[in-house]
Structures are given as structure tokens and as C-alpha cells.
Amino acid sequence: MHRLKSFLMLTDKGYADLKKAIGACTLSNLALMLPFIITIQIFAQLLKPLTGEAVDLPALWMLWGGGIAAAIVVFLASKYEYKKTYVTSYLEAENSRLSVAEQIRKLPMSFFNTRDLSELTTNIMADCATTEHVLSHIVPQLFANAVSILFICILTALYDWRMALSMFCTVPVSVCIIWGSKKVQTRLSEKQIEAKLNASGQIQEYLEGIKVIKSCGLDGAKFSSLNRALLLLKKMAIQMELGTGIFITGAQMVLQAGIGITVFAGTYLLTKGKIEFIPLLMFFVIVVKIYGPLIVELTLLPELFYHRTATKRMRILMNASVMEGDAGKHLKDWNIQLDNVSFSYNNQSQEENTVIKNLSLTIPANAITALVGPSGCGKSTVSKLIARFWDVNSGCIKIGGIDIKTLDPEHLMGYMSFVFQDVILFNDTVYNNIRIGNMNASEKEVRMAAKATCCDEFVSKLPEGYNTMLGENGYTLSGGERQRISIARALLKNAPIVLLDEATASLDPENEVLIQQAISKLIRGKTVIVIAHRLRTVEGADKIIVLEEGKLTEEGNHTELMQKKGLYERLYRMQQDSLGWSV
Numbered sequence: 047m048h049r050l051k052s053f054l055m056l057t058d059k060g061y062a063d064l065k066k067a068i069g070a071c072t073l074s075n076l077a078l079m080l081p082f083i084i085t086i087q088i089f090a091q092l093l094k095p096l097t098g099e100a101v102d103l104p105a106l107w108m109l110w111g112g113g114i115a116a117a118i119v120v121f122l123a124s125k126y127e128y129k130k131t132y133v134t135s136y137l138e139a140e141n142s143r144l145s146v147a148e149q150i151r152k153l154p155m156s157f158f159n160t161r162d163l164s165e166l167t168t169n170i171m172a173d174c175a176t177t178e179h180v181l182s183h184i185v186p187q188l189f190a191n192a193v194s195i196l197f198i199c200i201l202t203a204l205y206d207w208r209m210a211l212s213m214f215c216t217v218p219v220s221v222c223i224i225w226g227s228k229k230v231q232t233r234l235s236e237k238q239i240e241a242k243l244n245a246s247g248q249i250q251e252y253l254e255g256i257k258v259i260k261s262c263g264l265d266g267a268k269f270s271s272l273n274r275a276l277l278l279l280k281k282m283a284i285q286m287e288l289g290t291g292i293f294i295t296g297a298q299m300v301l302q303a304g305i306g307i308t309v310f311a312g313t314y315l316l317t318k319g320k321i322e323f324i325p326l327l328m329f330f331v332i333v334v335k336i337y338g339p340l341i342v343e344l345t346l347l348p349e350l351f352y353h354r355t356a357t358k359r360m361r362i363l364m365n366a367s368v369m370e371g372d373a374g375k376h377l378k379d380w381n382i383q384l385d386n387v388s389f390s391y392n393n394q395s396q397e398e399n400t401v402i403k404n405l406s407l408t409i410p411a412n413a414i415t416a417l418v419g420p421s422g423c424g425k426s427t428v429s430k431l432i433a434r435f436w437d438v439n440s441g442c443i444k445i446g447g448i449d450i451k452t453l454d455p456e457h458l459m460g461y462m463s464f465v466f467q468d469v470i471l472f473n474d475t476v477y478n479n480i481r482i483g484n485m486n487a488s489e490k491e492v493r494m495a496a497k498a499t500c501c502d503e504f505v506s507k508l509p510e511g512y513n514t515m516l517g518e519n520g521y522t523l524s525g526g527e528r529q530r531i532s533i534a535r536a537l538l539k540n541a542p543i544v545l546l547d548e549a550t551a552s553l554d555p556e557n558e559v560l561i562q563q564a565i566s567k568l569i570r571g572k573t574v575i576v577i578a579h580r581l582r583t584v585e586g587a588d589k590i591i592v593l594e595e596g597k598l599t600e601e602g603n604h605t606e607l608m609q610k611k612g613l614y615e616r617l618y619r620m621q622q623d624s625l626g627w628s629v
């Protein structure tokens with residue numbers, strides 16, 4: 047049973063509930079036998095005149111009474127079963143969705159590098175729905191049916207083992223057929239799930255990229271690749287149905303041969319005088335009745351195989367090791383130090399994969415440090431490593447003398463504010479989008495942060511001011527407005543370390559002035575790391591670190607670096623020249 051818990055990835059409560067659901071389902075199945083047993087008894091009474099015996103009327107009335115009582119028991123047992131199977135399975139599905147989301151929050155970014163959004167959405171929605179279905183419609187029924195069948199098998203065997211043998215002799219053969227098809231079904235399930243993921247990925251890409259698709263005239267090409275993905279999905283779904291259908295139908299045919307064997311064996315025993323007519327009739331009624339649950343059992347087993355395949359990715363996700371660390375260690379000094387750090391995104395040590403190479407540098411506390419260098423030199427990567435989005439492959443990063451690998455990532459994040467070029471806004475009100483920076487902030491503090499970052503003026507023009515819904519990723523706002531909201535968020539968080547990654551790169555001069563004003567309020571008295579392409583914007587930084595191909599090449603302030611006449615000076619001059627460029 048414990049294997050079932052890990053197979054279905056259940057929580058402790060979910061596992062306890064599943065055991066209750068199996069018990070309730072078994073109880074309900076056994077209760078359903080009561081009317082059947084009573085009907086047989088009534089039947090036996092009514093047929094007595096055929097053998098010259100008299101009908102026992104008081105016994106018959108008792109049986110009618112028993113029938114009514116059995117109906118009440120069936121009703122109560124079904125109600126209990128419903129509550130225990132369906133209600134608890136939906137609760138458990140909700141829990142498992144939450145635990146997947148919780149796990150995703152704790153996973154290192156390296157985990158996401160090999161997975162796309164549609165796969166993770168499938169993990170949270172479809173895989174959890176599969177578990178929900180298995181919990182509500184498969185496992186309890188599978189176990190309960192098995193118990194009921196075993197119960198009837200024992201009862202009939204006690205009465206007449208020869209008839210029991212003829213009734214159940216085909217069961218092991220048909221179960222073996224289904225079990226033997228496990229490999230084929232797993233392969234078909236894998237292919238179908240792969241096709242499903244591919245199709246949902248294509249749909250997502252098509253919808254997300256609709257602007258580019260239209261502007262580049264890719265409608266035809268992109269639509270045909272989406273079309274191909276959907277056709278493949280259809281093909282795989284049909285293959286899956288056919289593949290499963292062949293085995294299930296084959297197993298059912300073998301199973302139902304048991305009815306013929308029972309009739310043949312019963313008739314043979316009757317002609318030899320080894321069984322009486324009425325018991326034989328009862329066996330015939332039982333055999334017809336029992337084959338219903340047996341057929342259901344044969345169709346439920348393949349669903350269990352499918353579930354195993356469908357939840358493979360979810361299992362990998364839930365078993366992936368999360369980033370850990372101490373949440374109780376407090377940082378008191380914001381001096382950041384990188385000691386001989388090397389890093390590659392795919393965790394491989396070959397030179398061509400290494401993005402950061404034996405990098406040692408110091409980012410002084412309460413000062414502005416700029417990371418500059420040619421595109422792809424590793425500026426953003428360094429900032430991601432400092433925030434522990436990824437762990438370094440070798441060397442170490444210390445903040446205030448403490449290795450950040452020993453700190454809980456969420457705890458570490460509490461010391462940092464980020465302003466990225468790509469602002470992520472949620473489909474919520476302006477107010478709540480700012481408050482994300484500090485969920486404990488009062489309304490006054492949120493409004494103050496919005497005013498300080500020049501959000502107030504555009505928010506007051508929105509139809510419902512701070513209560514205006516922003517739509518998915520704030521599509522109703524301009525780039526500059528979105529950026530100001532993200533700075534308001536960071537200001538509200540008031541973290542001692544601020545990371546600015548190309549925060550003003552794509553803004554027009556008017557917006558840039560507003561954002562510079564907002565940023566200067568945000569970074570006052572903080573340890574600031576600025577990543578910038580336009581060197582003009584970091585001329586005033588206390589320290590400028592120049593990177594090239596993941597290595598430190600120069601460091602100093604603007605004047606010192608200009609005097610060195612190295613890479614920085616070259617890049618600076620090139621950018622100055624390009625200012626005169628026009629179309």
C-alpha cells in the first residue's frame with residue numbers, strides 16, 4: 047500500500063483519505079450485493095413449487111423486508127462512498143497542484159532551463175487532473191471490485207468449487223493479457239503525451255508570437271507547423287485508442303468465454319446429477335452479474351498504466367532537489383565578493399560552455415557598481431549568480447562574508463530588489479502590482495512609493511485609478527509606465543541591495559528622465575549593481591567592472607578607465623561616435 051502512496055504522489059492526508067475511499071467503495075460494492083443475494087433467495091423460494099416443495103411465506107416476507115433494508119443500506123453506503131472518493135480526490139488534487147507550484151518556487155533556475163512553460167502548465171493542470179481522475183474513478187473501484195470478486199469467488203467455491211472454477215478460470219488469463227500489454231501501452235502513452243505537449247507548446251508559441259507572426263508574414267508557415275502538431279496529436283490519440291482497444295477487447299473476449307464454460311460445466315454437472323437445478327440457476331445469475339465488475343476491472347488497469355506515464359514528468363519535478371539554505375542567518379554587511387567563480391548554464395565544465403571563468407571581484411557596500419562589457423560577456427549572469435537564481439559550479443560568492451550557498455534563496459531574496467528591462471506585471475490592480483514589493487505595506491506607503499517613482503500622474507488618468515485592472519502582463523500600459531511600476535515595487539521593498547539590469551535601455555528620453563528620477567530615489571544609500579549597455583548612463587558609478595568573455599578585464603571609475611585606454615575606453619568612444627548616427 048505504501049508503494050501506492052509514492053506511485054500516486056499523495057500527501058499523508060491524501061493517502062489516509064485514499065484508504066478510507068477504498069474502504070468506502072468496498073463497503074458500497076458489498077452493500078450492492080445484498081439486494082442481489084436477497085433476490086436470489088426470493089427467486090429460490092418462488093421456484094420451490096417446481097420441485098414439489100411449498101413456498102415458505104414468512105421467510106418470503108422476511109426477504110421482502112430485508113430487500114427494503116438492503117436498499118437503505120445501499121443508499122447510505124453509496125453516499126459515504128461518494129463523499130470519500132470524489133470529494134477527497136478533488137481536495138487532494140488541489141493539494142497536489144499547490145505542492146507542485148510550491149516545489150516550482152523552490153527549484154533552482156537550472157531546472158527550468160531544460161523545460162518550457164507549456165510543460166510546466168501541463169504538470170500543474172493536466173497531470174494533477176490525471177491524478178484526480180485516478181483517485182476518484184480508478185484506484186478505489188479497482189480495489190473494491192477486486193475485494194468483491196474475491197468475496198464472491200470464495201462464497202461460490204465453498205458452495206461448489208467446480209462451478210466456481212468454471213466461472214473464474216478465464217480471469218487470470220485476461221488479466222495476464224492486459225498486464226502483458228503494459229509495455230506497448232506505455233510506449234503508446236509516451237508518444238501520445240509527447241504529441242500533446244508538442245501541440246500545447248505550438249499553440250502557446252503561436253498565441254504569444256502572434257504579433258511577430260503577423261508582422262513577418264509567417265501566418266502560413268507557423269500555422270502549418272501548428273496544424274502538423276495537431277494532426278500528429280490526432281494520429282497518436284487514434285493509435286492509443288486502437289492499441290489499448292485491441293488488448294482490452296481481446297481480454298474481454300477471453301473473459302466472457304467464462305460464461306460459456308460455466309454454462310457448459312453446469313449443464314454437464316446437472317446431467318450427471320452432481321448439481322441441482324435451482325443452485326445451477328443461481329450460478330447462472332451470479333455469472334452474468336459478476337462479469338460486469340470483472341470487465342470494468344479490465345478497463346481500469348490500462349488507465350493505471352497511462353497514469354504512470356502521464357505523471358512521469360511530474361514525478362521528476364517533485365523529486366528534483368530544491369535549493370536549500372539557512373533562513374535564520376542574518377546579513378549585516380552588504381559587501382559582495384566573488385572568489386574564483388566559474389559557471390556554465392548546462393553544468394558542464396568544457397571551456398566553450400563556461401560563461402563565467404575564474405571570476406574574482408568585489409562589489410563594495412553602499413556604493414554604485416556598474417557591470418559593463420560587450421553583449422554576451424556575462425553581465426546578467428553575474429547578477430543572477432549573486433541573487434542565487436543559479437548556484438556557481440566552482441568558487442564562491444559571499445555577501446558580508448557569508449557564502450550565499452548557505453542561505454535559503456527566499457531569505458536571500460529578501461535582501462534584494464530587482465529592476466529588469468523586461469517588467470513582469472500580474473493581471474491584477476495597479477495597487478496590488480506595486481504592493482507585491484512588500485505585502486505588509488500600508489496603503490499610504492504604497493501610494494508614497496508610487497508618487498516617488500512618478501507613477502501617480504499616469505495612474506490618476508486610468509479609469510479606476512489604483513484599482514484599475516492591468517490585464518495580462520499589464521498590456522494596457524506603455525513600456526515606461528510598466529518600468530515605473532516595477533521601480534515603485536522595488537522602492538516599497540526597501541531592500542539593502544538593488545540590482546538594475548538594463549532598466550532604462552529601451553525608453554524614450556522623456557521616460558528615461560522620469561525613470562532616472564525614480565531610480566535615484568530607489569538607490570539612495572543602497573548597495574547598487576547596475577548592468578548597462580550605454581556607458582554614458584554609468585559614468586557616475588563609484589566603481590565600473592569591465593567583463594569580457596566571462597572574465598574581468600578592467601576595473602576602476604570612469605576617469606581611471608578612460609585613462610587606461612583599454613576595452614572600456616574603446617566601447618565608450620564607439621558609443622559616443624554612434625550618437626551622431628542617424629537614419
Ligand SMILES: Nc1ncnc2c1ncn2[C@@H]1O[C@H](COP(=O)(O)OP(=O)(O)OP(=O)(O)O)[C@@H](O)[C@H]1O
Pocket residue numbers: 159391392401419420421422423424425426427428579
Ligand atoms: N538561460 C541560459 N541558458 C543557457 N545559456 C545562457 C542562458 N542565459 C544566458 N546564456 C548565455 O550566457 C552567456 C552570457 O549571457 P548574459 O545574458 O549573462 O550576457 P550579457 O553580458 O548580460 O549580455 P547582454 O548584454 O547582451 O544582455 C551568453 O552566451 C548567453 O547566450
